[in-house]
Amino acid sequence: xxxxxxxxxxxxxxxxxxxxxxxxxxxxxxxxxxxxxxxxxxxxxxxxxxxxxxxxxxxxxxxxxxxxxxxxxxxxxxxxxxxxxxxxxxxxxxxxxxxxxxxxxxxxxxxxxxxxxxxxxxxxxxxxxxxxxxxxxxxxxxxxxxxxxxxxxxxxxxxxxxxxxxxxxxxxxxxxxxxxxxxxxxxxxxxxxxxxxxxxxxxxxxxxxxxxxxxxxxxxxxxxxxxxxxxxxxxxxxxxxxxxxxxxxxxxxxxxxxxxxxxxxxxxxxxxxxxxxxxxxxxxxxxxxxxxxxxxxxxxxxxxxxxxxxxxxxxxxxxxxxxxxxxxxxxxxxxxxxxxxxxxxxxxxxxxxxxxxxxxxxxxxxxxxxxxxxxxxxxxxxxxxxxxxxxxxxxxxxxx
Numbered sequence: 424x425x426x427x428x429x430x431x432x433x434x435x436x437x438x439x440x441x442x443x444x445x446x447x448x449x450x451x452x453x454x455x456x457x458x459x460x461x462x463x464x465x466x467x468x469x470x471x472x473x474x475x476x477x478x479x480x481x482x483x484x485x486x487x488x489x490x491x492x493x494x495x496x497x498x499x500x501x502x503x504x505x506x507x508x509x510x511x512x513x514x515x516x517x518x519x520x521x522x523x524x525x526x527x528x529x530x531x532x533x534x535x536x537x538x539x540x541x542x543x544x545x546x547x548x549x550x551x552x553x554x555x556x557x558x559x560x561x562x563x564x565x566x567x568x569x570x571x572x573x574x575x576x577x578x579x580x581x582x583x584x585x586x587x588x589x590x591x592x593x594x595x596x597x598x599x600x601x602x603x604x605x606x607x608x609x610x611x612x613x614x615x616x617x618x619x620x621x622x623x624x625x626x627x628x629x630x631x632x633x634x635x636x637x638x639x640x641x642x643x644x645x646x647x648x649x650x651x652x653x654x655x656x657x658x659x660x661x662x663x664x665x666x667x668x669x670x671x672x673x674x675x676x677x678x679x680x681x682x683x684x685x686x687x688x689x690x691x692x693x694x695x696x697x698x699x700x701x702x703x704x705x706x707x708x709x710x711x712x713x714x715x716x717x718x719x720x721x722x723x724x725x726x727x728x729x730x731x732x733x734x735x736x737x738x739x740x741x742x743x744x745x746x747x748x749x750x751x752x753x754x755x756x757x758x759x760x761x762x763x764x765x766x767x768x769x770x771x772x773x774x775x776x777x778x779x780x781x782x783x784x785x786x787x788x789x790x791x792x793x794x795x796x797x798x799x800x801x802x803x804x805x806x807x808x809x810x811x812x813x814x815x816x817x818x819x820x821x822x823x
Contacts, residue, residue: 464805466798470773472511472731479515483522487566492557495523499562503618511731512652516562516618524550524570528577531570535577540594543574547601554605561609565618571602572625599629617648624657627667637667638676642683649684652723652732655695662696663704673700674710681719688726694719702739705748713753717760724768733768734776740764741804743780744816751818758817765808777801 469477486495501507503516527546534542550567557563575598578591587595603626611619623640627633641658648654662668662676673696681692688695694716700707720736740761746754774797781800788796804814 464769464772466772466774466801468774468794470731470734470771470775472509472513472729473773473775475509476513476518479509479518480522480525483519484525485522487523487526492553492563493560495519495566496557496560496562499523499565499618500560500616503562503616506617506648506650508651510729512650512727512729514618514648514651514653516565517621520562520566520569520618523566524573527570528573531574532577535574535594540590543578543594547571547574547598561614561616561619564605564609565622568602568605568622569625571598571605572622575599575602575629596629599626602626603629611643611647615647617644617651617654620644620647621654624654624661627661634667637661638672641676645680645684649687652691652695655680655684655692656699659696659698659700660703663700663707665704670707670710673697673707681715688719689722690715690719691723691726692719694723698739702743705745708748708750708753711750711753713750713756716753717756720760720764724764728768730769730771731773731776733764733770734773735780737761737764737769737804738777738780738801740816741808741814742777742800742816746816746818754816755818758814761804761814761816762808765805772798772801772805774798774801777804 482498483495486492486498499516499519502519503514507515509515509518527550531543531546534540534546547570550570553563554560554567575595578598579587579595580591602622606619606622606626609616609619611617611623620640620643624637624644627637627640630636641654641661644654645651645658658676658680659673660666662673664670668676677693677696680696681688681690684692693712697707697711697716701711720740724733724736740757741764744754744757746758748754774794776797777800778793778797807814
């Protein structure tokens with residue numbers, strides 16, 4: 424009998440029914456829905472990136488439910504070693520691991536919501552036993568460590584530190600210490616493992632002096648996987664004053680990252696590092712070099728022309744960028760990029776990206792509502808483009 428029999432029964436009781444996935448590549452008939460204008464670009468219900476992500480997630484979930492942890496560890500380690508990426512550039516190892524821990528994290532999070540600390544702890548105690556079946560498997564250790572991180576955040580929540588109940592804060596630190604204890608047994612560079620290095624960055628929030636470590640930890644991670652944009656985006660977000668840095672430090676790290684990844688991205692490292700920071704903090708525009716940022720977009724799309732990445736920048740420049748605020752000249756330059764991104768690169772529209780570009784609060788909507796809202800935003804932006812009008816993200820000219 425495997426050690427996960429108890430865990431399997433716990434997590435299946437805690438997990439709701441999986442939602443149906445739309446057929447791969449199905450096209451939305453926007454004319455039948457009364458949307459205008461008629462677009463020569465198809466609006467897809469699911470993109471190639473979303474289909475690949477779903478398949479990898481389900482593979483990890485299936486192997487965990489079958490207690491096939493040795494096989495799962497092999498797949499995760501192989502994907503990590505080969506730097507295997509989805510079409511949109513997300514590490515496959517991370518998605519497999521996300522699926523592998525999904526049942527446990529879902530059940531434990533529900534226990535957290537109910538204030539059942541013993542229930543949440545029992546699920547993770549069962550997961551710890553998996554490590555005894557797969558000793559020295561850093562792929563499985565990564566799954567368990569990230570489960571601790573996810574559940575730790577469930578206890579902490581997104582509020583300000585002073586608003587978190589003491590018991591919840593203690594549980595948060597307890598889970599993060601458990602994750603650190605697992606990962607500290609392995610050397611990311613010796614094992615050539617970006618996923619292990621990424622855990623160190625995820626654990627910065629619980630460090631006593633994260634500001635002194637953040638730059639070095641992210642430098643290690645990006646050096647191991649310079650072609651992974653999400654790591655540069657996370658670096659920029661963590662360089663904001665609300666986390667471990669300042670606007671000056673953000674700009675410094677963006678330029679350093681650009682120089683270190685120039686052979687992969689050209690000027691794109693500057694753009695990726697700033698990208699999420701600009702989305703969540705208006706003041707991050709203050710030191711932005713708009714010409715360099717826009718050159719970086721061109722360099723990125725010249726090197727990674729997948730439609731997931733193209734839609735990401737089209738949605739940002741065409742609908743998500745706020746036209747008013749700090750450094751309007753920079754905003755105007757970025758908004759001007761929408762025209763050539765659409766004309767030169769956009770071949771299909773991915774509505775979920777256009778929806779998510781405007782803010783994380785939207786994730787609370789049903790998927791069909793997210794699709795409809797994203798479709799609406801993309802249609803409006805492309806309509807303006809077809810009519811030769813500037814995007815809604817463009818600041819008003821003084822003489823307008």
